Amino acid sequence: MTSPLIKTTGLSKQYPGVLALDAVDFDLVPGEVHVLFGENGAGKSTLISMLAGANTPSSGTIEVEGEAVRFGSVADAQGKGIYTVFQEFSLIPTLTVAQNIFLGWEPTKGPFIDHRAMRRRAAEMFEELDFPIDPSAVTATLSRAQQQMVEITKAFHGDMKVLILDEPTASLTDREVDHLFDFIETLKAKGVGIVYISHRMQEFSRIADRITVLRDGALIGTVAMAETDDAALVEMMTGRAISEIYPRIERQDGGVVLDVAEVRTAGTLPCSFEVRAGEVLGVAGLVGSGKSRLFRSVMGLNPRLAGTVTLGDRDISQAHTREIIQAGVYYLSPDRKSEGLDLAKSSNANLGVNPMMARLEEKLRGFVNWRAIGDKTESIADRVELSTGYRTKLVSQLSGGNQQKVLFGKAFGQDIDVYIFDEPTVGVDMGTRAALYLLIKELAEAGKAVVMISSDLPEVLNLSHRMLVFAHGKITAELSGDEMNEDTVLKYFFDESGATA
Amino acid sequence: MSDATTSNPVFGAIRNLFVRVGVLPFFLGIALVLFTILSDKFLTMQNLMNVARQSVYLVLVSMGQMIVLISGGFDLSVGTAIAVTSVVSALGMVWAVGVFPDAVWLAIALGALMGFGAALLIGAVNGLGVAYFEVSPFIMTLGVSSVAAGLALFLTGGVPVSGMPFAFADTFGFGRWWGVPVPVVVAVICIVLMWVFMSRTRVGTQIYAVGGNIKAAHLSAIDTKKTLMTAYIVCALIASLTGLLLTARVESGEANLGGTIALESIAACVIAGVSLRGGIGRVENVVLGAFFIVLVQNGMNLAQVSSYMQMVLLGALLILAVIFDQMRYRMIMSGG
Numbered sequence: 162m163t164s165p166l167i168k169t170t171g172l173s174k175q176y177p178g179v180l181a182l183d184a185v186d187f188d189l190v191p192g193e194v195h196v197l198f199g200e201n202g203a204g205k206s207t208l209i210s211m212l213a214g215a216n217t218p219s220s221g222t223i224e225v226e227g228e229a230v231r232f233g234s235v236a237d238a239q240g241k242g243i244y245t246v247f248q249e250f251s252l253i254p255t256l257t258v259a260q261n262i263f264l265g266w267e268p269t270k271g272p273f274i275d276h277r278a279m280r281r282r283a284a285e286m287f288e289e290l291d292f293p294i295d296p297s298a299v300t301a302t303l304s305r306a307q308q309q310m311v312e313i314t315k316a317f318h319g320d321m322k323v324l325i326l327d328e329p330t331a332s333l334t335d336r337e338v339d340h341l342f343d344f345i346e347t348l349k350a351k352g353v354g355i356v357y358i359s360h361r362m363q364e365f366s367r368i369a370d371r372i373t374v375l376r377d378g379a380l381i382g383t384v385a386m387a388e389t390d391d392a393a394l395v396e397m398m399t400g401r402a403i404s405e406i407y408p409r410i411e412r413q414d415g416g417v418v419l420d421v422a423e424v425r426t427a428g429t430l431p432c433s434f435e436v437r438a439g440e441v442l443g444v445a446g447l448v449g450s451g452k453s454r455l456f457r458s459v460m461g462l463n464p465r466l467a468g469t470v471t472l473g474d475r476d477i478s479q480a481h482t483r484e485i486i487q488a489g490v491y492y493l494s495p496d497r498k499s500e501g502l503d504l505a506k507s508s509n510a511n512l513g514v515n516p517m518m519a520r521l522e523e524k525l526r527g528f529v530n531w532r533a534i535g536d537k538t539e540s541i542a543d544r545v546e547l548s549t550g551y552r553t554k555l556v557s558q559l560s561g562g563n564q565q566k567v568l569f570g571k572a573f574g575q576d577i578d579v580y581i582f583d584e585p586t587v588g589v590d591m592g593t594r595a596a597l598y599l600l601i602k603e604l605a606e607a608g609k610a611v612v613m614i615s616s617d618l619p620e621v622l623n624l625s626h627r628m629l630v631f632a633h634g635k636i637t638a639e640l641s642g643d644e645m646n647e648d649t650v651l652k653y654f655f656d657e658s659g660a661t662a
Numbered sequence: 663m664s665d666a667t668t669s670n671p672v673f674g675a676i677r678n679l680f681v682r683v684g685v686l687p688f689f690l691g692i693a694l695v696l697f698t699i700l701s702d703k704f705l706t707m708q709n710l711m712n713v714a715r716q717s718v719y720l721v722l723v724s725m726g727q728m729i730v731l732i733s734g735g736f737d738l739s740v741g742t743a744i745a746v747t748s749v750v751s752a753l754g755m756v757w758a759v760g761v762f763p764d765a766v767w768l769a770i771a772l773g774a775l776m777g778f779g780a781a782l783l784i785g786a787v788n789g790l791g792v793a794y795f796e797v798s799p800f801i802m803t804l805g806v807s808s809v810a811a812g813l814a815l816f817l818t819g820g821v822p823v824s825g826m827p828f829a830f831a832d833t834f835g836f837g838r839w840w841g842v843p844v845p846v847v848v849a850v851i852c853i854v855l856m857w858v859f860m861s862r863t864r865v866g867t868q869i870y871a872v873g874g875n876i877k878a879a880h881l882s883a884i885d886t887k888k889t890l891m892t893a894y895i896v897c898a899l900i901a902s903l904t905g906l907l908l909t910a911r912v913e914s915g916e917a918n919l920g921g922t923i924a925l926e927s928i929a930a931c932v933i934a935g936v937s938l939r940g941g942i943g944r945v946e947n948v949v950l951g952a953f954f955i956v957l958v959q960n961g962m963n964l965a966q967v968s969s970y971m972q973m974v975l976l977g978a979l980l981i982l983a984v985i986f987d988q989m990r991y992r993m994i995m996s997g998g
Contacts, residue, residue: 462881486883494881501881503874505941505994511878514871517864518883528862557995571882 164227165190166323166354167212167243172221174207174378181207183378184221189323189354194345194368196386197358199375199398201561201588205358206248208375209325212356213245214238226322242322246312246329248358254301259283261300262315286314290344306337313344324348325356330364334447335655342368362391363618363651374398395619399591406595407623410602413439418610419459419490419579424468424478426451426458429634431468436579436610441601443625443645444614447654451634452614453495456581460485460492472579487519491577493568495584495614497561501568504557508547508567511556512538515574537574545570546596562593569597580604581612586620598624618650630654681993684935685986686947689979690954697961704964717956718849719904720926724934724952725856725945726900727927732860733893734873734940735792735799739807740901740927742814743781744920747905749814751777752823752915759827766827773826777909778902784810785898789891807924814917823915835910845907852900857945859896869893873940922973929980930955932987939991 165188174182182204189195197205210216212223214232222229225241232238235245252261259280260267268278283296292310300308309329316324330338345355345368357368365372365386372389374381374397381397395403415438423431429451436442446452457463459470461482469478477485486492494501502511513534520526522533542552545566551559556567565586572580582601586594601624605611615621621628622645630638630653638644638653679687697704723740730737755773762768784806791802837844860866868889871879880886901920908919934951936943958979962972 482880483883483885500877503878506874514882517867527864529864529867
């Protein structure tokens with residue numbers, strides 16, 4: 162084994178009240194892709210932030226090529242040849258691409274910035290990396306994938322020994338992913354070591370050499386890709402077997418409740434499908450495939466350009482969002498912080514809004530019956546298994562998992578026939594996920610219609626009875642039964658021709 | 663470090679009080695002590711009653727301002743709503759007395775209705791701009807404020823409108839019901855109504871929800887636009903009521919009434935713990951906040967602080983309150 166580029170021994174990070182990283186030993190050798198794998202909050206980001214110089218360890222050591230180092234800043238780490246592309250973009254949207262790449266080290270001519278040289282050198286860098294981006298474009302006009310490329314280009318200067326990539330493919334299309342992987346192969350061949358954080362297990366077999374699994378800040382193990390498989394990795398990540406996580410949901414066919422015919426919104430083609438009672442309809446597709454946008458337009462949250470939506474026998478094609486909710490369709494937002502919850506209020510107050518709007522037991526019209534609503538929120542909180550201590554706490558103080566429980570609870574505050582869950586488990590730990598899946602099972606088995614839009618493919622495959630696959634703004638497949646397997650779905654994810662359902 | 667450990671529970675209690683109710687109890691305590699030292703006339707029953715009567719106008723406007731702040735905006739046009747009400751209602755009464763010289767109370771009612779109508783228009787325009795055209799509340803209410811102030815001056819040519827029925831000023835300016843000054847009675851009724859409105863009705867609850875997170879409110883089937891409209895209209899109407907009471911007090915319709923009240927009402931609300939980010943605030947605290955502002959002004963008068971210096975101090979107080987509000991918000995969000 163070649164001597165490691167990076168080696169950490171007993172690396173720990175203590176925050177007030179939280180041990181974010183607990184004595185982790187980690188090493189990276191030249192020319193390998195070392196994947197960091199774990200749930201949100203497992204400590205992956207904390208680990209790389211210390212390798213990148215953005216954070217300092219509480220205890221433990223970092224060695225670079227056998228020499229102990231202490232990074233005071235990202236620039237220190239870059240001085241040692243360690244470059245990081247963080248998940249949060251560091252680009253300034255109003256500047257041009259070239260200005261962003263050279264931010265802080267602009268080429269100058271005397272006291273003035275040499276814009277021409279800047280653009281020329283940026284163009285050279287893009288050519289070297291084979292990224293088709295115009296250096297003089299304003300960054301905000303680029304797609305997220307292109308911005309990701311700019312971010313990589315920005316990291317890629319000087320003498321690179323280590324490249325750290327934090328979920329680089331989260332927003333890329335498949336072609337861009339291929340492109341990125343080719344680029345990673347080139348770097349590997351040059352002997353650069355790559356630390357790669359990703360949740361997408363299907364990528365690991367393509368690029369990973371070794372995988373290190375973290376859980377709750379602790380190192381669970383480091384395994385060679387050749388000697389492991391998905392089930393073993395999930396078990397390492399969650400501490401439990403896959404079969405314990407996803408419940409079996411019985412299907413009760415109660416007929417069509419929501420009929421979507423030729424509906425089109427900005428960025429999608431006309432789409433048609435049916436939602437049936439007593440069934441979980443999975444909706445899969447890459448980010449940007451239009452799956453969320455289409456359902457948002459059904460809810461009246463995105464512009465509805467064409468088509469009809471029928472709920473039972475009522476036409477809701479042009480109804481207001483609130484009318485659609487009152488008619489019995491609930492939409493669970495994928496972004497609990499910005500459009501799901503009122504963060505500065507208690508869990509109870511958040512849960513109370515929906516029964517309040519449903520006029521729960523109003524004795525005098527327009528006046529809230531707080532006692533009835535208190536009982537209702539209590540029973541909802543019991544149902545979503547929100548601990549008693551969290552009910553009067555402000556939502557902002559809860560963990561992501563408990564916030565998601567509150568958000569789910571809001572769905573139970575009024576009479577609903579069709580539940581549309583958009584990324585219902587985003588950023589949620591496995592324990593909470595299992596609880597939320599049981600709620601979905603309860604709903605479907607009680608004869609409600611459940612739509613589950615998710616970028617988490619195992620979730621969709623394991624829970625749905627029927628599924629729609631979106632790609633490039635249209636439905637590329639409607640699958641059920643044995644057709645619902647990863648290979649088939651992935652084929653339709655990347656379907657360019659649009660052989661259709 | 664034994665000192666630090668013994669004082670910890672005290673600090674903890676202060677911190678808890680601050681997080682729960684905000685900066686007002688501290689300010690109020692400091693003001694009471696300070697002005698009692700500076701003037702021996704300050705802490706007398708007569709003076710405090712005086713403050714209570716003077717604070718009626720600010721209490722009313724602050725409650726309106728509070729609704730708009732809770733909805734996530736703010737209203738800089740409350741002062742002009744007062745001025746417009748004053749001018750329009752005075753002109754209306756003068757006209758109506760001419761038409762129905764024998765029905766004085768009819769004339770007063772007509773004039774008051776006209777004043778309310780004008781304020782309703784101001785509130786509706788504010789609400790329309792903020793809710794439907796998504797103009798920032800700052801620009802919308804500032805613009806409306808200029809428009810309305812201009813119209814009020816245009817209507818009167820800058821000259822106070824006189825000649826209103828005497829009964830109007832006698833009752834609403836200087837009258838007493840059950841031995842209590844009429845403005846105080848009106849304010850008490852408004853406080854009770856406002857408390858019921860904000861804590862017991864659907865519309866009030868919706869205002870809290872919209873201010874807390876407008877997108878989440880939208881996804882909870884709340885008509886966010888209508889809710890915002892309601893907030894601005896209610897605010898303008900309360901300001902209008904204040905305008906009527908002030909008009910009765912000065913016995914003429916004046917276009918320069920309510921000049922500083924926008925700033926004062928925002929200060930009263932922020933000091934009383936109403937969040938500038940929306941969603942948080944309580945009626946009873948705002949009443950106390952407005953009382954506090956008037957109390958400070960009264961104390962400064964007794965301590966012979968010049969009126970120019972009072973402006974300086976009031977502005978500084980507002981900024982200080984906002985700084986404390988920021989600190990409190992951070993504590994709340996981080997679980998303090």
